[in-house]
Amino acid sequence: MDKVWIIAKSEYLRRVKSRAFILTTLLLPLAIVLFIGVIAMLSVSAFKQEKQRSVAIVDSTGVLGTALVSTSDKDLRFLQSDDSIDSLRTQVSEGDHDGYLVLPRGSVDGEGQITYYSAEGGGSMLERRIERRIEGVVEEERMRRQNLDPAVIQALRANVSLRMMRLTDEGEEVGGTKMFTVLGIGMGALIVMMMLIYGSVVMQGVIDEKSSRVVEVVISAVKPFHLMLGKVLGIGAMGLTQLVFWSLLLLVISMAAGTVIAMFLDPAQYNVTAGASTAQLLVAADIHIPDFPASLFIWLILYFLGGYLLYASLYAAIGSMVESQQDAQGFVIPVILPIIVAMYTLVPQIENPSSTLSVVMSMVPLTSPISAIVRIAVTDVPLWQSVLSLAILFGSSLGVNWLAGRIYRVGILMYGKKPSLRELIRWIRLP
Amino acid sequence: MAVLSVDAVTKRYDTVTAVDNVSLGAKPGRILGLLGPNGAGKTSTIRMITYITVPDEGTVSLDGTAVGPWSQSLIGYLPEERGLYTKMKVGEQLEYLAALRGVPPAQAHQQARTWLERLGAEDWWDKKADELSKGMQQKVQFIATVLHEPALLILDEPFTGLDPINAELLKEIILELKDAGRTILFASHRMEQVEQLCDDVCLISQGQVLLSGGLREVKQRFGKNTVTIDFVGDSSFAQSLADQELVRILSHSHQQVQLRLLEGTSERHVLETALQHVETITRFELDEPPLQEVFVQVVGEQAQSPTSTASQ
Numbered sequence: 001m002d003k004v005w006i007i008a009k010s011e012y013l014r015r016v017k018s019r020a021f022i023l024t025t026l027l028l029p030l031a032i033v034l035f036i037g038v039i040a041m042l043s044v045s046a047f048k049q050e051k052q053r054s055v056a057i058v059d060s061t062g063v064l065g066t067a068l069v070s071t072s073d074k075d076l077r078f079l080q081s082d083d084s085i086d087s088l089r090t091q092v093s094e095g096d097h098d099g100y101l102v103l104p105r106g107s108v109d110g111e112g113q114i115t116y117y118s119a120e121g122g123g124s125m126l127e128r129r130i131e132r133r134i135e136g137v138v139e140e141e142r143m144r145r146q147n148l149d150p151a152v153i154q155a156l157r158a159n160v161s162l163r164m165m166r167l168t169d170e171g172e173e174v175g176g177t178k179m180f181t182v183l184g185i186g187m188g189a190l191i192v193m194m195m196l197i198y199g200s201v202v203m204q205g206v207i208d209e210k211s212s213r214v215v216e217v218v219i220s221a222v223k224p225f226h227l228m229l230g231k232v233l234g235i236g237a238m239g240l241t242q243l244v245f246w247s248l249l250l251l252v253i254s255m256a257a258g259t260v261i262a263m264f265l266d267p268a269q270y271n272v273t274a275g276a277s278t279a280q281l282l283v284a285a286d287i288h289i290p291d292f293p294a295s296l297f298i299w300l301i302l303y304f305l306g307g308y309l310l311y312a313s314l315y316a317a318i319g320s321m322v323e324s325q326q327d328a329q330g331f332v333i334p335v336i337l338p339i340i341v342a343m344y345t346l347v348p349q350i351e352n353p354s355s356t357l358s359v360v361m362s363m364v365p366l367t368s369p370i371s372a373i374v375r376i377a378v379t380d381v382p383l384w385q386s387v388l389s390l391a392i393l394f395g396s397s398l399g400v401n402w403l404a405g406r407i408y409r410v411g412i413l414m415y416g417k418k419p420s421l422r423e424l425i426r427w428i429r430l431p
Numbered sequence: 432m433a434v435l436s437v438d439a440v441t442k443r444y445d446t447v448t449a450v451d452n453v454s455l456g457a458k459p460g461r462i463l464g465l466l467g468p469n470g471a472g473k474t475s476t477i478r479m480i481t482y483i484t485v486p487d488e489g490t491v492s493l494d495g496t497a498v499g500p501w502s503q504s505l506i507g508y509l510p511e512e513r514g515l516y517t518k519m520k521v522g523e524q525l526e527y528l529a530a531l532r533g534v535p536p537a538q539a540h541q542q543a544r545t546w547l548e549r550l551g552a553e554d555w556w557d558k559k560a561d562e563l564s565k566g567m568q569q570k571v572q573f574i575a576t577v578l579h580e581p582a583l584l585i586l587d588e589p590f591t592g593l594d595p596i597n598a599e600l601l602k603e604i605i606l607e608l609k610d611a612g613r614t615i616l617f618a619s620h621r622m623e624q625v626e627q628l629c630d631d632v633c634l635i636s637q638g639q640v641l642l643s644g645g646l647r648e649v650k651q652r653f654g655k656n657t658v659t660i661d662f663v664g665d666s667s668f669a670q671s672l673a674d675q676e677l678v679r680i681l682s683h684s685h686q687q688v689q690l691r692l693l694e695g696t697s698e699r700h701v702l703e704t705a706l707q708h709v710e711t712i713t714r715f716e717l718d719e720p721p722l723q724e725v726f727v728q729v730v731g732e733q734a735q736s737p738t739s740t741a742s743q
Contacts, residue, residue, distance in 0.1 A: 208517065216508075220481040
């Protein structure tokens with residue numbers, strides 16, 4: 001076993017010292033922050049640039065037009081028009097108006113089709129926005145016809161805003177499920193990325209050793225299974241280094257984020273005294289920085305280790321069966337199929353983290369590293385489920401590791417054609 | 432000091448018997464030449480000696496104990512199909528391979544430096560393997576084979592890819608190692624190299640041992656029936672002797688012919704015929720056949736005999 005250690009140490013040190021590894025580890029978080037920043041900036045500026053639309057109204061009801069004009073705001077400006085349809089058409093095409101709205105006589109009673117004409121056709125956002133305005137004025141008009149007291153009408157207007165809270169064993173937590181959805185997707189994607197990348201690194205390492213023929217010298221000194229194990233462990237340690245670094249970084253950022261954001265907030269704007277604490281200021285500004293529970297990262301690391309061991313040994317076995325990266329593709333696809341399934345069902349799992357689908361997928365070893373960590377991120381998973389899922393994952397990792405070792409020891413000495421499934425089974429059975 | 436003994440070893444792959452009841456032995460201070468055509472079972476035999484594979488039948492032992500993980504650090508193996516870690520630096524590479532054979536880091540470092548110097552490669556320490564030429568890589572591979580001071584050295588075609596100067600240097604080193612009491616197994620199908628280096632030979636073909644013993648003794652078994660003539664002048668006499676089925680031409684060049692006397696042909700007759708045609712004869716020698724000839728004859732006979740198909 002001391003040889004496993006020598007191999008793992010050499011693989012680890014050799015790779016961790018490489019410029020590529022150091023750069024990815026440092027630059028990837030930076031790239032993600034930049035990416036999110038750019039997206040945020042783009043969406044904010046796109047929102048700001050949304051111009052006010054001017055809409056001419058051809059009103060045959062005599063009441064709705066005036067009411068609509070009074071709802072004009074920075075998004076929509078309504079104007080009554082007595083011009084003919086033909087003239088309005090020209091005005092729209094010449095850019096005087098963005099569009100015109102035709103309100104037939106029976107609009108208040110739900111008779112006749114209200115229609116909006118515009119050059120741009122209008123997106124669903126705009127459709128809903130105009131619809132809501134019309135609904136509002138129609139509603140008001142109907143209530144007025146029922147002779148309801150305007151004070152009652154005012155009282156009926158309920159401006160509701162929904163706040164999302166998350167129930168945990170420790171109590172309730174502000175911050176909303178939205179943040180945890182993002183976190184869930186992020187964790188799932190991270191673990192997939194890490195398993196696939198480091199799995200491929202293992203496979204490439206095995207292929208390099210085999211195709212350069214150095215492997216024959218190495219296995220004349222070391223048991224093939226030990227060579228495979230050392231390689232898998234060494235490269236896994238490299239992945240672990242990266243993951244721990246990123247986790248710590250994220251923890252530090254989430255702790256510092258509140259203070260940093262607070263520096264850009266003006267206390268006066270939120271009716272808070274100038275001496276208010278950061279926390280008070282953030283609450284007043286309705287900004288919630290989720291504090292990532294440290295346990296989440298421990299689960300992340302455990303699931304990464306289990307998932308990595310499972311997939312890396314499969315990748316090592318594939319590497320031993322082929323002589324080039326291209327030859328490996330055909331074998332890799334069935335192996336990553338479960339990962340693809342887990343990724344495709346990620347959204348329903350986040351929406352419904354306690355459904356049978358989610359629970360089953362968090363138990364099946366090939367999908368559990370992804371599904372289980374997503375569940376842990378978005379909901380409170382019973383401890384026994386996590387422990388069971390990890391036990392299944394590590395148990396099957398060991399089993400797969402053993403099987404992969406059986407294939408590996410034969411595969412690395414075989415050159416020429418790729419093995420068939422029957423040959424693989426025979427390799428496994430060889431004494 | 433290590434005495435290698437392979438006893439009645441058989442190895443089958445699928446339906447093919449790669450090694451069929453092979454026995455051979457190698458002793459300290461001697462070089463055993465392992466000969467045989469391609470696919471004869473040499474590599475399969477070597478893999479069992481190095482404990483990469485295990486025999487189906489028979490035993491391989493070193494100093495009387497069956498080989499296993501314990502013996503792997505006592506063996507230095509230079510395979511025929513060999514390579515280095517392409518992206519690893521030469522120094523790092525040598526230290527790593529030595530560590531796998533249990534050499535302490537400081538000692539491995541020291542040994543690697545010494546050997547690189549000995550082979551005129553002291554500047555290569557920080558070079559990556561894929562920056563080296565084929566011949567240079569070959570030297571590094573050789574160093575990796577001997578760095579841990581193995582008692583048993585297995586060299587499979589160690590000279591391929593080396594220029595004559597480096598081949599000579601390597602030969603010198605191999606002979607030094609032999610004199611230092613190492614046991615050396617030298618696998619090759621370059622017969623002239625085997626003849627220059629080996630004390631003993633073992634000829635394998637189709638998984639079976641066809642010949643084994645001391646080099647001289649094996650050749651003597653084939654009798655003194657080979658004539659070498661160095662001459663000046665017309666060489667057509669050789670062809671006419673061959674046409675009369677009195678001799679077989681083993682080699683034929685501008686100034687030298689090597690002939691095998693066939694049944695009943697006297698060397699005297701050959702000499703007289705030659706004298707009639709050429710201007711001068713500078714050498715006339717009757718000797719044992721060259722190993723090349725023994726090889727061709729023995730392997731050829733096996734191919735013709737009906738038993739050969741049975742062993743396939």
